[in-house]
Amino acid sequence: MFRTWVFQKVKCLFSLLLAGVHAFSQDTIKKHLPIIDVHVHAMKVNPNFSMDMCPWFLKNMAGGDPNQPAPSFLNTDCAEPLKAAKTDQQMQDEVVGTMKRLNMTIIAYGDPDILRKWQKAAPGRVIPGIGVSSGKEMTVRAFKDSLSSGFYKVMGEVAPQYQGLSPSDTMLDKYFAVAEQLNIPVGIHMGTGGNGMANITSPKYRASLGNPFLLEDLLARHPKLKVWVMHAGYPMIDEMIALMGANAYVYVDIAGFIWSYPLEEVNDYIRRLVQAGFEKRIMYGTDLLVWPKLIETSIGVIENANYLSFEQKRDILFNNAVRFFRLDENKFK
DSSP, X not given: XXXXXXXXXXXXXXXXXXXXXXXXXXXXXHTOOOEEEEEEEEOOOOGGGOOOBOTTGGXXXXXXXXXXXXXXXXXXXXXXXXXXXXXXXXXXXXXXXXXXXXXXXXXXXXXXXXXHHHHHHSXXXXXXXXXXXXXXXXXXXXXXXXXXXXSXXXXXXXXXXXXXXXXXXGGGHHHHHHHHHHTOOXXXXXXXXXXXHHHHTOTTOOGGGGOGGGGHHXXXXXXXXXXXXXXXXTTOHHHHHHHHHHOTTEEEEOTTHHHHSOHXXXXXXXXXXXXXXXXXXXXXOOOBOSOTTHHHHHHHHHHTOTTSOHHHHHIIIIIHHHHHTTOOGGGGO
16 A cells, blocks of 8 residues: 555656656747847749758858859858758748747748748748849839838848949939838848859849948938848948948848858957947848758857857847837747
8 A cells, every 4th residue: 555655656746747847848948038030031942052051161262264164152062061941841841940949030031922921830920021122123113012011021132232233323212212211121232242243143243332331322311211231241341330330220130141251250250340339230140041050050150159248149139130120029028
């Protein structure tokens, strides 16, 4: 009788312990500190662009020869290259799974059908954006109607540099005027495009058109426009710092270069922005394309940055984006 009683007690305690471990596990997941990725591309998977890729693949930018095939844009020679998603469903499943596990919200641009599917799979975690880069994509009227519909919350990615245009080109001015009128934040591509961009994929691309100073006329014409500079104008750090110093409404994201250029170079660039006093205006972003694991790779750069305090990391990963996009912080608790 005594032995039975002891067995039941032990069984009961063991059950309580398991329940406690399960509850702790669930609570830990629920309390993962929130992260906002301000630069995600939600596109259909292109089978012609589905090769694996090594992070920081631009650490060795070999030159080419115009009489030979173009040099490879991506490097796959490493121990653990990132795997490309092979289907739209695989991409969605992996991205949404990571978002839920890491308590992430994303600002995403791209195919509207993909955006809606991601929104349905991850309610409240996908904020859609719509971009215009040359003025040929849609009329000003259609653009305003798209923003006024309520589906799109952001103007981005705006990438006139690939079209051979300055962001201050008057061809785009009426679109920026709409964003200013509707109080919509704008993300503009400035800076690098990768190795041999003008030779390999975008003949209109000009490195000089990524100079952050080219934003000055645009900002002067639209003084109430909130702009974040994508890729933080890399590698033009001095110009980026000067522009931010002169314009209080300008923020940056660290997307793209965070996983492509040499890691030491990446950290030096972010460190310069922080040292210059702009830790409250740097936002985390991936420039996520076809490799779902880019999210964790990019987050790791910030989490492992020994030159950043815990508070600075939280600013970059979350707080600064909440402030810039005027989000309700209570919704993330």
